[in-house]
Amino acid sequence: MVWAGVPRPIQRGGPDWVRLSVLGCAGGATRTIIPGGDAGDLARLLCERGWAERNAGNISVDVTELAAIVREETDRHPLVPLGLAYPDMAGRVILISRSGARMRDVSRDPAGSMAAIEIAPDGSAYRALREAARPPTSEFCVHLRVHQSLRMRSAAQRAVVHTHPTELTALTQAQDYCEQAKLNDLLWGMHPEVKVFIPEGVGFVPYLRPASEELAEATAAAMEGHRVVVWEKHGAIAVGRGLAEAFDLIDTPNKSAKIYLLCRSAGLRPAGLTETELAELKEVEQFFKSLGDDA
Numbered sequence: 001m002v003w004a005g006v007p008r009p010i011q012r013g014g015p016d017w018v019r020l021s022v023l024g025c026a027g028g029a030t031r032t033i034i035p036g037g038d039a040g041d042l043a044r045l046l047c048e049r050g051w052a053e054r055n056a057g058n059i060s061v062d063v064t065e066l067a068a069i070v071r072e073e074t075d076r077h078p079l080v081p082l083g084l085a086y087p088d089m090a091g092r093v094i095l096i097s098r099s100g101a102r103m104r105d106v107s108r109d110p111a112g113s114m115a116a117i118e119i120a121p122d123g124s125a126y127r128a129l130r131e132a133a134r135p136p137t138s139e140f141c142v143h144l145r146v147h148q149s150l151r152m153r154s155a156a157q158r159a160v161v162h163t164h165p166t167e168l169t170a171l172t173q174a175q176d177y178c179e180q181a182k183l184n185d186l187l188w189g190m191h192p193e194v195k196v197f198i199p200e201g202v203g204f205v206p207y208l209r210p211a212s213e214e215l216a217e218a219t220a221a222a223m224e225g226h227r228v229v230v231w232e233k234h235g236a237i238a239v240g241r242g243l244a245e246a247f248d249l250i251d252t253p254n255k256s257a258k259i260y261l262l263c264r265s266a267g268l269r270p271a272g273l274t275e276t277e278l279a280e281l282k283e284v285e286q287f288f289k290s291l292g293d294d295a
């Protein structure tokens, strides 16, 4: 099933409008304000959950329609080849966490933690929009592929979040749950809100080397039918209209995984929701859709 998001137009100059000056282009500001949530707030949440050990996790937001770019600044920085061409990303402006950046440092040091980049007109290189302290995350290729896939489908999502949700990742150590259908049956069955807010289920990508083109390709393919994808023995990645929405799409199924593992560790056999109980959740799903809270 292909999920279709509902575009939420951003008013030019409105509250969601982003000035790259907050990242230091024009100097001064201290916060990385991006639509749908603040990068510092999201990073704090990831740390609180225990999903951001060392430099784990990376985030990006396509701010092309939102960014007030200081062109004079951009011209000072050289183009860096991307290795692959991303034609649908030509000219896009992305805020993305830097290689080695700690989520716990984003609030304190947003400019040192997040890079602002612009993709070249032919999609084969990028340019830093401020001083190139550190390059984008090692998972840059994954973020680019996912963003490109979103643009090719004219999707509403602009934010990509990758993190290491502990319980969800733990499930993928069991071969039983390394099959997408079985994994979704488990996650839907442990809590009704997973079915309500992720009716299409989570996607699943078998283990592939982190930061590899293979992982990027498999993730972008899985994202065509899902908003959140679980990486075997590694973590999860989600897309949202903003960072908060992407976070929720990982947090919600992780709650199910946690309930399941808690039951098992207590010696309980979790019953799970019945087919009838799951079917009647369609009404709740429609209610939240009507509020524009989700799909």
Ligand SMILES: [Zn+2]
Pocket (backbone or CB within 6 Å): 056, 057, 162, 163, 164, 210, 234, 235
């Ligand atoms: Zn990771």
